[in-house]
Amino acid sequence: MKPLLLAGLIATAAPAAHACEVxxxxxxxxxxxxxxxxxxxxxDGLAAGLTDRRVMAALVEGxxxxxxxxxxGTGRQTVVINWTQMNSPDDVAAFAFQVATxxxxxxxxxxxxxxxxxLALPYFAIVDGCKRHVIDISGDGISNEGSFPSDHxxxxxxxxxxxxxxxxxxxxxxxxxxxxxxxxxxPGAFAVTANGFDEYPEQIIRKLYRELxxxxxxxxxxxxxxx
Numbered sequence: 664m665k666p667l668l669l670a671g672l673i674a675t676a677a678p679a680a681h682a683c684e685v686x687x688x689x690x691x692x693x694x695x696x697x698x699x700x701x702x703x704x705x706x707d708g709l710a711a712g713l714t715d716r717r718v719m720a721a722l723v724e725g726x727x728x729x730x731x732x733x734x735x736g737t738g739r740q741t742v743v744i745n746w747t748q749m750n751s752p753d754d755v756a757a758f759a760f761q762v763a764t765x766x767x768x769x770x771x772x773x774x775x776x777x778x779x780x781x782l783a784l785p786y787f788a789i790v791d792g793c794k795r796h797v798i799d800i801s802g803d804g805i806s807n808e809g810s811f812p813s814d815h816x817x818x819x820x821x822x823x824x825x826x827x828x829x830x831x832x833x834x835x836x837x838x839x840x841x842x843x844x845x846x847x848x849x850p851g852a853f854a855v856t857a858n859g860f861d862e863y864p865e866q867i868i869r870k871l872y873r874e875l876x877x878x879x880x881x882x883x884x885x886x887x888x889x890x
Contacts, residue, residue: 682726682792682793682794683725683726683727683728683748683790683792683793683794684724684725684726684727684793684794684795684875685725685727685728685793685794685795685796685797685874685875686727686728686729686730686746686787686790686793686795686796686797687727687728687729687730687797687799687874687875688729688730688731688732688742688783688786688787688797688798688799689709689729689730689731689732689762689799690732690734690779690780690783690798690799690800690801691705691706691709691731691732691733691734691801692705692734692735692774692800692801692802692803692804692831693733693734693735693767693768693770694734694735694736694773694774694802694803694804697803700860701803701860702767704860704861704863704864705801705860705863706762706763706765707763707864708863708864708867709759709762709763709867710759710760710762710763711759711864711868712864712867712868712871713729713755713758713759713762713871714755714756714759715868715871715872717868717872718868718871718872718875719752719755721871721872721875721876722749722755722875723749723750723751723752723754723755725749725875726748726749726750727748727749727793727875728746728747728748728749728790728793729746729747729749729758730742730744730745730746730747730786731743731744731761731762731765732779732782732783733765733767733768734775734776734778734779734782734800735773735774735775736773736774736775736808736809737773737775737778737808737809738778739768739775740775740778740779740782741768741782742782742783742786743765743768744758744761744762744765746786746789746790773807773808774802774804774805774806774807774808775806775807775808775809775810776800776802776805776806776812776846777806777809777810777811777812777813777814777815778809778810779800780798780800780812780815780819780826780846781810781815781818783798783824784815784818784819784822784824787822787824795825795850796822796823796824796825797824797825797826797827797849797874798819798824798825798826798827799827799828799829799870799871799874800826800827800828800829800846801828801829801830801831801863801867802828802829802830802831802838802842803830803831803832803833803838803860804833804838805838805841805845806845806846811845812845812846813845813846816848819848819849820848820849823849823850824849825848825849825850825851825852826846826847826848826849826852827847827852827853827854827855827870827874828842828843828846828847828853828854828855829854829855829856829857829863829866829867829870830842830854830855830856830857831857831859831860831863832856832857832858832859833859833860838856839854839856842854851877853873855869855870855873
């Protein structure tokens with residue numbers, strides 16, 4: 664999205680009618696390593712995860728704000744569904760339907776995780792009434808183009824944005840550890856591993872529920888910070 668248009672969105676966005684527990688930016692990998700079937704597993708799995716009974720209840724109870732981003736290589740990251748507040752099960756179902764039916768924007772490009780994080784950051788200014796700001800990024804490979812993910816840690820920490828990851832493990836390389844060392848950041852940040860795309864639907868439910876119910880105000884909360 665163009666900076667001018669984003670600025671307009673921030674300037675004209677109406678204040679939230681109710682405070683929310685968490686603003687959750689779902690950032691889905693559509694890079695060239697994700698084939699058509701794998702993309703479908705991700706989107707259908709995410710839609711099903713949002714409407715899981717426990718996840719749906721947590722979304723509504725917390726009046727969560729949720730948005731969806733597609734991301735791939737340099738200059739190819741877009742928020743395809745803007746912030747939507749989950750005030751009722753019908754709101755969750757409607758959002759999940761949009762997730763399942765939104766067109767894929769790109770197919771054959773590289774993996775620019777840092778740029779996805781960078782694009783997401785200013786969107787949280789629109790939902791600054793939420794208690795927590797979280798980027799939920801899924802990926803099946805390391806960042807190989809554009810700014811490196813850790814380049815954005817200072818700005819994310821300054822803005823109070825947490826980055827969690829759903830790591831789709833498709834090779835012998837320890838991708839989860841790479842995400843833990845180079846991507847996730849913030850209060851209670853964590854990574855969940857799906858061993859292949861077939862495990863994505865199961866693991867996204869686990870991840871969403873943990874994100875939505877995670878308490879961060881307690882004094883003993885584990886916090887990932889970076890030097």
